[in-house]
Amino acid sequence: MRGVSFSYGEEPFIEGLSASFPHGAVTSVVGPNGCGKSTLVKLVDGLLRPRVGEVFVDGVPTLSMKAKERARRVAVLAQASRPPAMTVEALVACGRYPYQSHQGRLSREDREHVEHALELAGIARFRDHELRRLSGGERQRAFIAMTLAQDTDLIVLDEPTTYLDIRACHETMELVRTLNRDHGKTIVMVIHDLDLALRYSDRLLVMERGRATCAGAVDEVLAAHAIEHAFGVTIQPHETKEGRAYTLFPAQG
Numbered sequence: 001m002r003g004v005s006f007s008y009g010e011e012p013f014i015e016g017l018s019a020s021f022p023h024g025a026v027t028s029v030v031g032p033n034g035c036g037k038s039t040l041v042k043l044v045d046g047l048l049r050p051r052v053g054e055v056f057v058d059g060v061p062t063l064s065m066k067a068k069e070r071a072r073r074v075a076v077l078a079q080a081s082r083p084p085a086m087t088v089e090a091l092v093a094c095g096r097y098p099y100q101s102h103q104g105r106l107s108r109e110d111r112e113h114v115e116h117a118l119e120l121a122g123i124a125r126f127r128d129h130e131l132r133r134l135s136g137g138e139r140q141r142a143f144i145a146m147t148l149a150q151d152t153d154l155i156v157l158d159e160p161t162t163y164l165d166i167r168a169c170h171e172t173m174e175l176v177r178t179l180n181r182d183h184g185k186t187i188v189m190v191i192h193d194l195d196l197a198l199r200y201s202d203r204l205l206v207m208e209r210g211r212a213t214c215a216g217a218v219d220e221v222l223a224a225h226a227i228e229h230a231f232g233v234t235i236q237p238h239e240t241k242e243g244r245a246y247t248l249f250p251a252q253g
Contacts, residue, residue, distance in 0.1 A: 004053035006039060014039055014210035017053070021188045021205075023153070026180050028197035029190045031207035031230055037190040038079065040207070041158045044188075045076040057154065071098035074154045075147035080140070080162045083131040088142045091131060092117050095149025113149050120183065121145035121175065137168025144175065155179070157189045161196060169193065173200040194227065198235075198246045206230050 006014040014036045021027045029037050042048040043055055046062050055062045057073045065073070075095070084091065095117065096110040106114070118124040121141045131139055140160060147155050160176070161169040173196055179185040191197045197204065204221040206214040207230075214226030221227065228235060234249045 001040070001043070001055050002053055004043060004050045004055065006043060006048060006050050012051075012210065014043075017207075017210065017212055019205055019212045019215060021154075021186065022203065023186050024180075024184065025202040026176060026187045026189070026200065027203040027205060028201040029188065029205045029207060030192075030194060030197050030227065033192075035207045035230075036210040037207060038158055039210075041076060041078070041156055041190055044074065044156055046070050068098040071150060071152075073152055074156060075150040075152040076156045077143055077147050077158060077160065079159045080143075083139055086131060087127065088123055088129055088131060088134070088145075089114065089118065089127040091142055092145045092149050095146040098150060113151055117145040117148035120148055120179065135168070136164045137171055140164060140168070140172055141175065144172075144179075148179070153184070154186045154188070157187065157191075159190055159192060161191065161193055169196060176200060194231070194233075194235075194248060195246050198222075198237075199244065 001017055001019045004014060004017045005012055017040070029040060031037055039048065043050060044062065046067065049063060062070055093106060093110070093114050096106060096113060099110060100106070118127055121144050123138060123141045123145055126134060126138060126142070131142060134142065144160070161172055164172060176187055176189070177200055180187050198218055201218055203217055204215065205212055206221060206226040213230065214221050214224050222235065227233070228251065232251045234251050236247045236249065237244055238247065
């Protein structure tokens with residue numbers, strides 16, 4: 001994102017935002033409510049057009065691409081909403097839309113990608129289940145599988161742990177790490193849970209009032225106290241059997 005500004009009305013909502021998301025990394029975008037995180041996702045997805053500046057994927061301006069071409073480069077999963085009345089397999093097959101002809105039929109290659117996505121997300125056994133009958137964590141895996149069926153190198157997730165219980169949150173984040181480490185996916189997450197962001201990310205982008213205030217490796221951002229400044233918290237890292245964890249306290253004074 002290079003010098004991006006965007007307004008919903010007369011007042012600028014995002015102004016002069018420049019940010020990059022390196023290949024092969026899991027990058028979490030964090031910041032207080034209303035700072036522009038979800039708007040950033042919509043700008044990447046082409047749902048919104050910058051007033052100033054440009055968004056690039058692999059060096060190509062996203063707005064120079066047609067929708068299907070853009071969807072073959074970046075898969076975007078929006079915030080959780082009411083699940084549609086369909087089976088898991090039918091939902092995952094929706095991820096093949098960018099590759100389908102006007103008839104909308106699945107080719108043999110499409111079906112192979114759907115099967116692979118079901119296996120990667122660990123939900124092949126639920127293929128014939130109605131989405132609405134799944135648990136929150138299982139349902140989120142189905143939606144992630146839909147993005148996997150798009151067969152893109154870049155996946156953008158907007159609040160992937162919303163409404164999930166603690167166990168499902170960590171299972172979803174473990175899936176994200178597996179997709180990154182074992183399958184080479186570059187992942188950008190907008191996430192409100194700071195502990196999850198710190199535990200499962202390689203890099204962080206901190207936003208305040210429509211601007212990027214700090215970006216870098218997790219330890220670099222922590223050392224800069226950018227999260228503490230943005231959220232008014234104190235962060236205390238500590239070691240657990242599962243690895244490093246983080247406790248957040250309200251800032252004193």
